Amino acid sequence: MDLLGRVRALLADHPPAGTAPLDFLRARFDAGLAWVHFPVGLGGLGLARSEQAVLEAELAAAGAPDNNPRRIGIGLGMAAPTILRYGTEEQKARFLRPLWTGEEVWCQLFSEPGAGSDLAALAARAVLGEDGVWTVDGQKVWTSTAHTARWAILLARTDPAVPKHRGITYFVCDMTDPGVEVRPLRQITGEAEFNEVFLTGVRIPDAHRLGAVGEGWQVAQTTLNNERVAIGGQAAPRESGMIGVVAEVWRNRPELRTPELHQRLLKGWADAEVVRLTGERLRQQLALGQPGPEGAAMKLAFARLAQELSSLELELLGEEGLHYDDWTMTRPEVVDFTGREAGYRYLRAKGNSIEGGTSEILRNIIAERVLGLPAEPRADKDLPWKDVPR
Amino acid sequence: MTPDLPTPDLLYSEVEEELRASVRSLLDHHCRPNAVLARCEGDQPYDLALWATLAGQLGLAGLAVPEEHGGAGAGPREVAVVLEELGRRVAPVPYLGSAVLATTALIACGAAEALPELASGTRRAALAVPFTTAPGAAFPTAVTAEAGTLTGRVTSVADGSVADLLVVPAIGTDGPGLYAVEVGGAGVEVVRRTSLDLTRPVADVILAGAAARRLAEAETAVAALDRALLTGAGLLASEQLGVAEWCLTTTVAYLKERRQFARPLGSFQALKHRLADLWLETVGARAAARYAADALASGSPDAAVAVALAQSHCGALAVRAAEECIQLHGGIGMTWEHPAHLYLKRAKADQLALGTPGFHRAALAELVALGA
Numbered sequence: 001m002d003l004l005g006r007v008r009a010l011l012a013d014h015p016p017a018g019t020a021p022l023d024f025l026r027a028r029f030d031a032g033l034a035w036v037h038f039p040v041g042l043g044g045l046g047l048a049r050s051e052q053a054v055l056e057a058e059l060a061a062a063g064a065p066d067n068n069p070r071r072i073g074i075g076l077g078m079a080a081p082t083i084l085r086y087g088t089e090e091q092k093a094r095f096l097r098p099l100w101t102g103e104e105v106w107c108q109l110f111s112e113p114g115a116g117s118d119l120a121a122l123a124a125r126a127v128l129g130e131d132g133v134w135t136v137d138g139q140k141v142w143t144s145t146a147h148t149a150r151w152a153i154l155l156a157r158t159d160p161a162v163p164k165h166r167g168i169t170y171f172v173c174d175m176t177d178p179g180v181e182v183r184p185l186r187q188i189t190g191e192a193e194f195n196e197v198f199l200t201g202v203r204i205p206d207a208h209r210l211g212a213v214g215e216g217w218q219v220a221q222t223t224l225n226n227e228r229v230a231i232g233g234q235a236a237p238r239e240s241g242m243i244g245v246v247a248e249v250w251r252n253r254p255e256l257r258t259p260e261l262h263q264r265l266l267k268g269w270a271d272a273e274v275v276r277l278t279g280e281r282l283r284q285q286l287a288l289g290q291p292g293p294e295g296a297a298m299k300l301a302f303a304r305l306a307q308e309l310s311s312l313e314l315e316l317l318g319e320e321g322l323h324y325d326d327w328t329m330t331r332p333e334v335v336d337f338t339g340r341e342a343g344y345r346y347l348r349a350k351g352n353s354i355e356g357g358t359s360e361i362l363r364n365i366i367a368e369r370v371l372g373l374p375a376e377p378r379a380d381k382d383l384p385w386k387d388v389p390r
Numbered sequence: 391m392t393p394d395l396p397t398p399d400l401l402y403s404e405v406e407e408e409l410r411a412s413v414r415s416l417l418d419h420h421c422r423p424n425a426v427l428a429r430c431e432g433d434q435p436y437d438l439a440l441w442a443t444l445a446g447q448l449g450l451a452g453l454a455v456p457e458e459h460g461g462a463g464a465g466p467r468e469v470a471v472v473l474e475e476l477g478r479r480v481a482p483v484p485y486l487g488s489a490v491l492a493t494t495a496l497i498a499c500g501a502a503e504a505l506p507e508l509a510s511g512t513r514r515a516a517l518a519v520p521f522t523t524a525p526g527a528a529f530p531t532a533v534t535a536e537a538g539t540l541t542g543r544v545t546s547v548a549d550g551s552v553a554d555l556l557v558v559p560a561i562g563t564d565g566p567g568l569y570a571v572e573v574g575g576a577g578v579e580v581v582r583r584t585s586l587d588l589t590r591p592v593a594d595v596i597l598a599g600a601a602a603r604r605l606a607e608a609e610t611a612v613a614a615l616d617r618a619l620l621t622g623a624g625l626l627a628s629e630q631l632g633v634a635e636w637c638l639t640t641t642v643a644y645l646k647e648r649r650q651f652a653r654p655l656g657s658f659q660a661l662k663h664r665l666a667d668l669w670l671e672t673v674g675a676r677a678a679a680r681y682a683a684d685a686l687a688s689g690s691p692d693a694a695v696a697v698a699l700a701q702s703h704c705g706a707l708a709v710r711a712a713e714e715c716i717q718l719h720g721g722i723g724m725t726w727e728h729p730a731h732l733y734l735k736r737a738k739a740d741q742l743a744l745g746t747p748g749f750h751r752a753a754l755a756e757l758v759a760l761g762a
Contacts, residue, residue: 235397250760262762266751269760270702277677281400288401297670360659366669367662371642374657 075106126156243272445511452509460506470683477632487549499606516553524745535562550593587739627700
């Protein structure tokens, strides 16, 4: 049966109108229609990644429920491809289905107070006991969805006597373990989108290790590459995102207009459209199986644009820009730029150039991997981790 | 506010990549930086032998000319690829003036007579407007038409000094018209100016009762001129992309090689970040330039937006790339013998040409309902 035939059979057996969303999602996964490029039996059909758009369009037209990809983005975008590549058959069978249906939310325990952009400097320790169980102690930070997550992907140091990149191991951590403590971390916006996670004597069976002992850094590269390549298969229409918000204010509120803001609005509109077309060009390349280096550019460009436009919006609003909608500490499951007022957008956009790789790190990546410029000399490259001054 | 637009094709086709490869290979052999540099102070800054090869051997002058008039019947997408390569070499050939601006005006008003010779490259034409004229500008009034003759002065005409034929917008008693004037005829004088851009100098055209043939009148003339300017502006973005790419590539290569403080300069983060930013804007320029070329080729209702967008981005980018190239080359970048200055001069002149970035942003305001 061809792909569309399978989609129609799924819709016939589980009519979206009369099926509970979770039941539909489970059936969709079992039919191999979750992510078509995954293997048969793991939610896929082993097809080309580009076929996914065909199926998504067909399901959306039929009114099928989705798995709320934004809510489970870390699982979908980071944990799943890593488990697929490095997981054992048991791990794949256990984790992928509830991950995809959204029954189990994932978070990512990578960053630490002392290891942000220099991720490989991380200090959380994992020690293997004689019973074949690892014990983990340490502190992680900037962990979104930790308070709703059932599982975490975790990087911990398993050998402090070797240079920093070589002594790290990658685990799946059970967030319901009694040694896991999640504390909200209140941010600049007033809400607590992220958490601190304290790991005290957390016991992780060796069966929950992903990849070989000491090779966590290589495994993490899969996770991180997928984080940055997470660009949608759908074409974005003109004036989607932040520029659309600002343009509508401009159109609807002529009393706010000034010549200086007009110049900046037009510059911002043109920049936004150039970024949109760059994304569209990347999408067309990916559809042909030719991923270009433009992927690295998108996050950088998006961050700069979001910051400029949200800043412009506040100035445009003038007196209203002095207000803020709500400082109450909430713990949102997803970031919602357009569901809040301008002040929130301005403050939250400051994080766009920090989260998921700072703009400075992305520029280094572009300079070294795309342009081929030499790396800066590194003082800690060959030193055992324990001997690095800190 | 936003029309439903067809999805543009922003990639290069295989045919376009082949075209690029043959143009690049030819320029690698026949358009070396030292030769371009040596030529630009002489009597003839244009390389007409190169022009003859590009037009004769590769058929580039007639790329967008319909086959029945001696051309290849291709369109703006292919022409844009040629301009990227010519920009990358600041090639001193009258391609933009003759094969794009003048040829588009002639095609747009259905004046087929001159097309075969222009397509073959045996004759060259220029559109007699100041190179700074933007699409959508008021019809020029510098030249008046009376009883089949033209009188007036047009300044700063791109590629004017090597044109055999001038396509001249002029105002007669019955309104606007587009006229053909032979260079060399009585009452036609072309004066080469000392130009900022050494590789595409501008010239003034002085007409004193010059014999002229009317090609189009009234709305047809206005529309043909605007089509030529819109096409020229949209495709100039690809030339600007080529200029920027050369500057970026050359600077990256230099910073990998040049050592200071016992390290390659390119390993210093402060410099790497500047080049990463430049690369980012160049990636954007390629998307914008491709969109303009594709919109012009497909007759998209969004073509005016696409052109204004490409010009507002690519013009400024090419200048910035050339400025960074000079700065990051240090003292060498300031010397006459290094070709970087040719690129800055071309980039800055191109930024003024066919509407400045500011002009095009203002045009966008009207096109996308964001007026002051």
